[in-house]
Amino acid sequence: MGSWYWWMILGMAVVTYIPRAIPLTFLEGRELPEPVQNVLRNIPYAVLGALIFPAIFFIQENIWFGVIGALAAFGIAFTGANVMIVVLGSIAVLAVFSVFI
């Protein structure tokens, strides 16, 4: 790759950093209106919903990986297991599944 590559990385780094940094620095010490605060407090759970669905079903070409993986993850999570167990357990279930296909 030529020097253009390094300029491109610099550009990518700057445009990725800006949306990450502006709210955290600019909003420091500022009190937002209550409805805005409430919406911002709702965001984590909404983000998780959007990050999980529908992408969890399409982790592999074979849709069964996604379906079984999703069932395993929700199943293990509903037993009250911690995050690490949910992650490792889901991987283990899919590893077993992939042996059988």
Added chain:
Amino acid sequence: MGGREFSAGIKAGTSIAIGYFPIALTFGLLAKTTGLSLWEATAMSIFVFAGAAQYISLTLITAGVAPAVIVLNTFIVNIRHFLMTASLNEKMQPDDRWKKALYAFGITDESFSVLATQKGNKLSTAFAAGVIVIAYGSWIIFTAVGHLIGANLPQFLQASMSIALYAMFVGLLVPSMRGNRKVVSLAVIAGLVNSFFYFTEWLSTGWAIMVSTLASAIFIEWISRKGVKA
């Protein structure tokens, strides 16, 4: 005090490190086949630290797309972090702006999810630093390893590990869902709206996540206000 918080952050971030492992490894491998040197591939992970945008950039480089367009595309894919850091700011302890500017660099979908779902009111800067250090470390190291080895994991492991980050999201969401209809509604509505954009292909992934998140968060706030008034 700060040291204990930092260790707790490292522990909380370990599931991210596991989830990044197969993705970073594949990124390193793909970067090599795209023609990037070890240093060029690793530098992208060091300076950009954004999974989806990095993958797309490889496809665009191969297609011979102009670097400025790749930069613009990166911005569009990553603008959703604006929403996440605005939300996270409500949860973080007040601190010097330069410290917040520093850890802002490490906010990804995954580190945001781990931080934002922690119990307790105010998160310390040291805890955030712990989560980010282990996630960032995994991302960089396994990018380099993928490039160096130049081969992927065995197929069955690659396939089964691709669930890791999604399983982590599920593991973070479910405990908050129990007995909390508001959390369930927020996640389900955002998931449905996002699925709608996915299948209609009306919005690209980055925008779709941002729009469906905002729509759900605003809708639920609006509903609960009406409920209080009525």
